Amino acid sequence: MAAVLPPEPVGWFFLVHEYLASTASFWKPYIDTLPAPSAAAQLGTPSYFQDEDLQWLGATNVLAAHWQRTRAWQAYWQEGLKILKHFDWPTGNYTWELFQWAATIFTSRSFTSQWLTSDAAEPSSTDPSQAFENHSHALNETVDQKTYRAYYRTSEDQLVAENVTLPLANGPFQVLFPGLDSFNHDHSAEVNWSFARDSFSVTLEEPKQQGEEVFNNYGRKANEELLMGYGFCIPRNPWDRFALAFKPPPAPVQNKLRVTHPELFGLDGWNSTAGTFYLPGPKYAAQRYHSHNFAFWSALPPTLIELVYHMAMQERGRNVSFANLEQYLRNNKACPEMFATSRNLLEQIQPMLDRLILCRNSVPAKPKNKRQANAQIYRDGQICILHTITRELRAFFRSARPSSNVLRDPSEHAQCSLLLTLPEVLEIWHRAYPVAYSAFVTGLEQTAHASDIYVLQQAGWEEDIWTLWLCWLLIVDTNSGSKTYDHNGETGSKTLVRGWTDWLRSSYLPGILDRVRYGALSAADPRTRFEALRDVDLGNNGDVAIAALSDLEDHLKDLMGIVRSAAAAAPHSPWGDAMWSEDLIAVWGLRITKYECIERSFLHDDGGANIEEGLLMYLHRMDGHHAWPEEAHNPDGVVISEAAEATQTLH
Numbered sequence: 001m002a003a004v005l006p007p008e009p010v011g012w013f014f015l016v017h018e019y020l021a022s023t024a025s026f027w028k029p030y031i032d033t034l035p036a037p038s039a040a041a042q043l044g045t046p047s048y049f050q051d052e053d054l055q056w057l058g059a060t061n062v063l064a065a066h067w068q069r070t071r072a073w074q075a076y077w078q079e080g081l082k083i084l085k086h087f088d089w090p091t092g093n094y095t096w097e098l099f100q101w102a103a104t105i106f107t108s109r110s111f112t113s114q115w116l117t118s119d120a121a122e123p124s125s126t127d128p129s130q131a132f133e134n135h136s137h138a139l140n141e142t143v144d145q146k147t148y149r150a151y152y153r154t155s156e157d158q159l160v161a162e163n164v165t166l167p168l169a170n171g172p173f174q175v176l177f178p179g180l181d182s183f184n185h186d187h188s189a190e191v192n193w194s195f196a197r198d199s200f201s202v203t204l205e206e207p208k209q210q211g212e213e214v215f216n217n218y219g220r221k222a223n224e225e226l227l228m229g230y231g232f233c234i235p236r237n238p239w240d241r242f243a244l245a246f247k248p249p250p251a252p253v254q255n256k257l258r259v260t261h262p263e264l265f266g267l268d269g270w271n272s273t274a275g276t277f278y279l280p281g282p283k284y285a286a287q288r289y290h291s292h293n294f295a296f297w298s299a300l301p302p303t304l305i306e307l308v309y310h311m312a313m314q315e316r317g318r319n320v321s322f323a324n325l326e327q328y329l330r331n332n333k334a335c336p337e338m339f340a341t342s343r344n345l346l347e348q349i350q351p352m353l354d355r356l357i358l359c360r361n362s363v364p365a366k367p368k369n370k371r372q373a374n375a376q377i378y379r380d381g382q383i384c385i386l387h388t389i390t391r392e393l394r395a396f397f398r399s400a401r402p403s404s405n406v407l408r409d410p411s412e413h414a415q416c417s418l419l420l421t422l423p424e425v426l427e428i429w430h431r432a433y434p435v436a437y438s439a440f441v442t443g444l445e446q447t448a449h450a451s452d453i454y455v456l457q458q459a460g461w462e463e464d465i466w467t468l469w470l471c472w473l474l475i476v477d478t479n480s481g482s483k484t485y486d487h488n489g490e491t492g493s494k495t496l497v498r499g500w501t502d503w504l505r506s507s508y509l510p511g512i513l514d515r516v517r518y519g520a521l522s523a524a525d526p527r528t529r530f531e532a533l534r535d536v537d538l539g540n541n542g543d544v545a546i547a548a549l550s551d552l553e554d555h556l557k558d559l560m561g562i563v564r565s566a567a568a569a570a571p572h573s574p575w576g577d578a579m580w581s582e583d584l585i586a587v588w589g590l591r592i593t594k595y596e597c598i599e600r601s602f603l604h605d606d607g608g609a610n611i612e613e614g615l616l617m618y619l620h621r622m623d624g625h626h627a628w629p630e631e632a633h634n635p636d637g638v639v640i641s642e643a644a645e646a647t648q649t650l651h
Helices: 007-024 037-043 051-057 061-086 096-109 128-138 223-230 251-260 282-286 295-299 302-315 325-330 332-360 370-398 404-408 422-432 434-448 453-478 491-507 510-517 543-569 582-596
Strands: 124-126 145-153 159-167 191-196 199-204 241-245 276-280 417-420 597-599 615-620
Touching: 007 061, 007 096, 037 096, 051 061, 051 370, 061 096, 061 223, 061 370, 096 223, 223 370, 241 332, 241 370, 251 302, 276 302, 276 370, 302 332, 332 370, 332 417, 332 615, 417 422, 422 434, 422 453, 422 491, 422 615, 434 453, 434 543, 453 491, 453 543, 453 582, 453 615, 491 615, 543 582, 582 597, 582 615
Parallel strands: none
Antiparallel strands: 124 191, 145 159, 191 199, 241 276, 417 615, 597 615
């Protein structure tokens, strides 16, 4: 069996065998101390959750992991039975229930085999709080086998120690230490694990009173691991975290990451395990990245930030390299990249948070049993982590909203980054270029039959006006030497508008814009307009991609219809410029609107129930500075219920 199955299921089968042996087993006294299979539900792991208990895990990572682990365990069990039957071993009593019980005993009580090396002649010790890190290093060992100390008793009841060499293909495996595996967990317990050639001991590093419970410290374990492996959770666990898994990013992003982070890839490409990043709990609230108030940036995995950064730049068609995080927090010119990265990260996290909250609201407020109480602690902790990070991201977005003084006097404004509504942008543009503004609005009126921007916004024209205004801005800037460019207006407003235009031109596909200008885009790449909008995965050649492309073509035709109506009324204005085309609208106007606009509700932690609807566009000028937010940080984003708080963290 050991030649076919990993060490873990072999150990589980052995425990089942020894349990069935009853009084004939050398290990019966130890097995009698374990929770009996008939009372396995008290183990508390999701393997023993009823259907109504599992509802408390809706939308969590643990629920998916539970089903995945169950399928893996069943496969091990069935394969092991085949092996036993091959050797004519009676398997009738080796039931799934017993195998599941044995596997849970190991996950809830075992230590790692990395300490059982035969060459541990000299005593060694470790802080169990570092055990997780030590374990992860062991998984990266390059040797293909390791020798362990194994002990058994002969028929004469003599204890014998032998060296057993096993392959390391599966890394360290689970080992039971009778007696030492009976201690409950306390993440604050000060203990020391000591290892020698033939012994393992746990030493307390703090005084204990007679009759006081003695705890072990399992290490820095998140509630997800505690619930899956041990069947309990810790309210306000300081080591809690959220696992954020990424599917394979676009090929250009992978090519960049292969150079800087080859560990993200295996022989078959993207490594989903390495591509899972852990978002820490609110314990990092007190941290600060140098003088900045973005505590969450310094706490997030740097590789995650780099991945999201490259994805944001890929969407915008920018082939740029990632600098270190400090530069992006200190360098004003990096604010657009930070906005794009923040937005992409929020777009990854917010749907997960929404699903968790939806599932939380679908179950009763109070748990009915210990399993549900632990599930509640875990689920609410996950919500708290995601809510804390989204709150920090929204603080960044809010920091880009202008004060009323800026709108009254743009000449006073020196901030490089702004999130503006459509009426705010057009008001600043009106002050800078009143003639151009009048011509633009008059052109819209030919189709919309209204010129009031607020009215058009409420009528559903907002996204189209953003798109057409961006194209107008580019056309006027490209023909800045012609009469279509309005040189009258307020100087301060002009500085803002010209700064925005310069940044947009340098940020969005300058190569493709050249092809648009010379009418070569469609012949060179007929799908570029669709690719520019990322409506669906371009690897999907099915009906979804075709339908999305068809919808885009219809939208572009509608927008060009607005342009033609406006040009007919004012042929000598920028509405009549030859640069207008469906390609220009797709790769410039629609693309920028898609990636630089956010809903106003994005700025508010409560989801914006009472917030005015509409879009905010991010606009940047490279000669300004950014006012980083100074908002108070409250890590206690979720109140744990009394029922969950009272749950005892027992095996």
